[in-house]
Amino acid sequence: MxxxxxxxxxxxxxxxxxxxxxxxxxxxxxVKIKTLNPELPTHTFKNVIFTSQNAVKLAMAKDIKIDKIFCVGDKTAKYIESFGLNVQLKADYAQDLALQISEKYTKAHFDFFCSAQRRDDLPNVLSKHQVSLKEYHLYDSVCxxxxxxxxxxxxxxxxxxxxxxxxxxxxxxxxxxxxxxxxxxxxxxxxxxxxxxxxxxxxxxxxxxxxxxx
Missing domain, CATH: 3.40.50.10090 (Rossmann fold)
Structure with a gap:
C-alpha cells in the first residue's frame, strides 16, 4: 500500500x-504561523487584497472596515464570505489577480494584508503597472x-x-x-x-x- x-x-x-x-x-x-502586530490606520480600507486565509483571520480579529476585497483562491473567498463580506474579484493565482487588477483598477490604491514571507509575484506585477500598493504584514511563516x-x-x-x-x-x-x-x-x-x-x-x-x- x-x-x-x-x-x-x-x-x-x-x-x-x-x-x-x-x-x-x-x-x-x-509551517508555523507567528502573529505580528503592525500599526494599522483607523480609516476604512477602500481596496484590500488577501492571498491567504491566515491573513483574513488576523485582519478580521482587528475589526477593520473594508469596502472592496480582492483575493486568491476559492477557499479564501469562501472564508471571507463567512464573515458576511463580498469578494469583488478573485483568481486562482496571485499573479493572475494582479494582472486583472492592473487592467481594471489602474488608478485605485490597494492595501495588501499578508505574511512577511509573501511571494513577490503580486507586488511585482502591480509595481510594473504602477498600481499603488501598501503592505501590512500580519504574520510570519516559518518552517x-x-x-x-x-x-x-x-x-x-x-x-x-x-x-x-x-x-x-x-x-x-x-x-x-x-x-x-x-x-x-x-x-x-x-x-x-x-x-x-x-x-x-x-x-x-x-x-x-x-x-x-x-
Missing part, C-alpha cells in the same frame, strides 16, 4: 478519500522541521516553505505533489519528480494523489 506525507493537516473527509483508495497517510503542519524515518511514495506540498521543511532535511527525495506552480518550482530544486494538482486547492491535491498512486 502506498503511503504519503502531507505537509498540512488534512480534513477528516480528505483523509477518508485517501484511506478509501488504500493510500496510507502521515500528516503534520510543516517546522521534523524528521521522518518512513520512506514515503509522495509528499503533498502546499507552499514553498512546506517543501523546504521536508526536503531540506531528508536524503530521500520522493515525488512531490504540489498545490500550484510556485510550490512546484520550489520542489524542483530538490527533486525531479514533481506534479501539480489540477486546481490550487487541498481537495485537488488529494484527487491528484489518488489518481497518481492507484
Amino acid at each position: 502506498p503511503t504519503v506525507l502531507s505537509t498540512k493537516i488534512l480534513s477528516p473527509i480528505q483523509k477518508q478519500h485517501l484511506f478509501a483508495a488504500n493510500i496510507g497517510l502521515v500528516d503534520y503542519n510543516a 517546522s522541521f521534523k524528521t521522518f524515518p518512513n520512506v514515503f511514495d509522495a509528499v503533498l506540498c502546499f507552499s514553498p516553505l512546506g517543501v523546504k521543511s521536508y526536503y531540506k532535511i531528508h536524503d530521500y527525495k520522493p515525488l512531490a505533489i504540489c498545490i500550484g506552480k510556485t510550490t512546484a518550482k520550489s520542489a524542483g530544486f530538490f527533486t525531479k519528480k514533481v506534479i501539480i494538482a489540477s486546481k490550487p486547492s487541498l481537495d485537488s491535491v488529494v484527487v491528484k494523489t489518488i489518481k497518481t498512486l492507484t
Whole structure:
C-alpha cells in the first residue's frame, strides 16, 4: 500500500478519500504561523487584497472596515464570505489577480494584508503597472522541521516553505505533489519528480494523489 506525507493537516473527509483508495497517510503542519502586530490606520480600507486565509483571520480579529476585497483562491473567498463580506474579484493565482487588477483598477490604491514571507509575484506585477500598493504584514511563516524515518511514495506540498521543511532535511527525495506552480518550482530544486494538482486547492491535491498512486 502506498503511503504519503502531507505537509498540512488534512480534513477528516480528505483523509477518508485517501484511506478509501488504500493510500496510507502521515500528516503534520510543516509551517508555523507567528502573529505580528503592525500599526494599522483607523480609516476604512477602500481596496484590500488577501492571498491567504491566515491573513483574513488576523485582519478580521482587528475589526477593520473594508469596502472592496480582492483575493486568491476559492477557499479564501469562501472564508471571507463567512464573515458576511463580498469578494469583488478573485483568481486562482496571485499573479493572475494582479494582472486583472492592473487592467481594471489602474488608478485605485490597494492595501495588501499578508505574511512577511509573501511571494513577490503580486507586488511585482502591480509595481510594473504602477498600481499603488501598501503592505501590512500580519504574520510570519516559518518552517517546522521534523524528521521522518518512513520512506514515503509522495509528499503533498502546499507552499514553498512546506517543501523546504521536508526536503531540506531528508536524503530521500520522493515525488512531490504540489498545490500550484510556485510550490512546484520550489520542489524542483530538490527533486525531479514533481506534479501539480489540477486546481490550487487541498481537495485537488488529494484527487491528484489518488489518481497518481492507484
